[in-house]
Amino acid sequence: MQGAKPAPSKDSGGSAPLLESGLATLAGRKPDNEDAAIFHWPDDPHLREYLGAVAAVADGVSSAEAGAHASKTATRQFVSDYFNVPDTWPVARAGEKALTSINSKLYRLSHAFTQQEKGYLCTFSALVIKSRTAHYFHVGDSRIYHMRGAELRQASRDHTVILGRQRQMLVRALGMDTALQVDYGRIDLAPGDRLLLTSDGVHDFLPEETLRGILSAPDASAQHMANALVQQALLAGSDDNLSAVVLEIIALPATTLDEYSRQLTRLPFPPPLEPGMRLDGFLVERELYASPRSQLYLVRDTASGEQLVMKTPSANYADDLHYIDRFVQEEWVGLRIQHPRVARVLRQQRPRTALYYLMEYIQGETLAQWMQHNRFPKPTRAFRLLQEIAAGLQAFHDQETVHQDLRPANILIDRDDHARIVDFGSVYIAGSAEIFRPLQHSSALGTASYSDPHTLLGRNTGIRGDLYALATIAYELFTGQLPYGEEINDCRARGDYERLRYRDARQFNPVIPLWFDRALARGCAIDLEQRYHTLDDFMADLANPNPRYLRDDPSDLHHQHASLFWKLLCALWGVTLLALLALFSSP
Structure with missing residues (x-):
């Protein structure tokens, strides 16, 4: 996306800068382009004002076979994550959160393909232009330059070491290690400034005099400058991929947003809300839920008439900075995860006078209530709901977060009989600099029944903790019971959990086949070595009999019932397959 170039003015007349952009990226003499370059300046005036514009260049590490995938993932996800941050966050924190998540994803992908020697590594340089400041984030040997007047300065530093005979080695890259070191800095802007991001295929082959000459052309557009830089590097003998992004600052707002940001991060907690009260254009209709930690209200947007859910923090924690930080993070997590099986968090379009966030209003009942009204549901219906919950949970894991x-x-x-995951208050972000803290739910009766015992004892088990919870829910869906009974709520130490014994699901529901029961047992195994490692493996073993679990005694009293269960599930999969074939065959 390119910004239009209005008549130059020192004051933009608003709170957002005016700028022009140019972007060029080529494979050059290489068969494939492993560079990725991006520029995004949202059309929404609110986002332009409070989040600004983003430009980024990433260069896939040539020795890593998945470098192209890594660079595209890094640039696209950085833009997506950044523009989904709450406006309560400063740029530095938003960028750090996004990059730690990206780094964790690339590192995980690299280690998932160790046998194929496939590495997801790339360098990364980004600029966020907000108000009167350029914020930069940098890892590797791509570069960021700042030009004012005739002076050109390299703002970033190359993360390389010299090995001799003009050989260099990259020492930092996204996806290289679990711990990410990012250079962050700020550049105070002035009208007429020009900013440049390049991959090494450009700056390694052009001296600074050439860069300065191209960037100082008085009547050249930003796009013309980006094209000229790439073409000049090719003429100079560049044998690498080439990328250049040029930003020209046309005008700047008269005042900064720093004061606004400081006020926003210190927003007061709203008072207890009553029906009929108004807050920032939202009319409170009724309270939906209240606990010692938060409140949920059904509200109506007086401008659009839309019903929404407003979540507010509890006044009990008004002086708890960690609690406030976690509450704000909930909004960020919800804005990042866009999936039909996860409740949507909505971006606030009006300035806030108090701390809260908004979610879509879903009419229906909790799964706990649903199971009370639907004891021993049809296997096909229960399994479909379980698939939907697993799909929603996978959406969290795809964003390197654990519910x-x-x-x-x-x-x-919901009223259409579909499952939706809600609540982001306990989410853990993989790769984040935050210290892991075990769950504490003193006011939530029964939570210990579903939480991984290792998590409750202070060990972060990642997605396998969510898998344990999903398996426990699956067990309860089909049996109406818990796999370890009510005794699990009384466990306090590791030895207490080790004394628990899994209760065969078939004793509570005789239609459950042996292989299905054994998959449930492995999903909620307390011993991590026995538990599944991925949701896909767990769901696959529930959907299709695992040969290892089919060694059954022919005299088993459950044999005939298991056959009925299997036939019902096969009927479900047959109907689903026919529906998909009809969908893809339709014009």
């Missing part, structure tokens, strides 16, 4: 508090009370069944 950590999956339980029937945090799953809604």
Whole structure:
């Protein structure tokens, strides 16, 4: 996306800068382009004002076979994550959160393909232009330059070491290690400034005099400058991929947003809300839920008439900075995860006078209530709901986040009989600099029944903790019971959990086949060595009999019932297949 170039003015007349952009990226003499370059300046005036514009260049590490995938993932996800941050966050924190998540994803992908020697590594340089400041984030040997007048300065530093005979080695890259070191800095802007991001295929082959000459052309557009830089590097003998992004600052707002940001991060907690009260254009209709930690209200947007859910923090924690930080993070997590099986968090379009966030209103009942009204549901219906919960949970994992508090009370069944995961209060972000803290739910009765015992004892088990919760919910869906009974709520130490014994699901529901029961047992195994490692493996073993679990005694009293269960599931999969074939064959 390119910004239009209005008549130059020192004052933009608003709170957002005016700028022009140019972007060029080529494979050059290489068969494939492993560079990725991006520029995004949202059309929404609110986002332009409070989040600004983003430009980024990433260069896939040539020795890593998945470098092209890494660079595209890094640039696209950085833009997506950044523009989904709450406006309560400063740029530095938003960028750090996004990059730690990206780094964790690339590192995980690299280690998932160790046998194929496939590495997801790339350098990364980004600029966020907000108000009167350029914020930069940098890892590797791509570069960021700042030009004012005739002076050209390299703002970033190359993360390389010299090995001799003009050989250099990259010492930092996204996806290289679990711990990410990012250079962050700020550049105070002035009208007429020009900013440049390049991959090494450009700056390694052009001296600074050439860069300065191209960037100082008085009547050249930003796009013309980006094209000229790439073409000049090719003429100079560049044998690498080439990328250049040029930004020209046309005008700047008269005042900065720093004061606004400081006020926003110190927003007061709203008072207890009553029906009929108004807050920032939202009319309170009724309270939906209240706990010692938060409140949920059904509100109506007086401008659009839309019903929404407003979540507010509890006044009990008004002086708890960690609690406030976690509450704000909930909004960020919800804005990042866009999936039909996860409740949507909505971006606030009006300035806030108090601390809260908004979610879509889903009419229905919790899974806990649904199970009370639907004891021993049809296997096909129960399995479909379980698939939907798993799909929503996978959406969290795809964003390198772990829900950590999956339980029937945090799953809604809407009026169309579909499952939706709600509540982001306990989410853990993989790769984040935050210290892991075990779950504490003193006011949530029954939570210990679904939370991984290792998590409750202070060990972060990642997605396998969510898998334990999903398996426990699956067991309860099909049996109406818990796999370890009510005794699990009394466990306090590791030895207490080790004394627990899994209760065969078939004793509570005779239609459950042996292989299905054994998959459930492995999903909620307390011993991590026995538990599944991925949701896909767990769901696959529930959907298709694992040969290892089919060694059954022919005299088993459950044999005939298991056959019926299997036939019902096969009927479901057959109907689903026919529906998909009809969908893809339709014009």
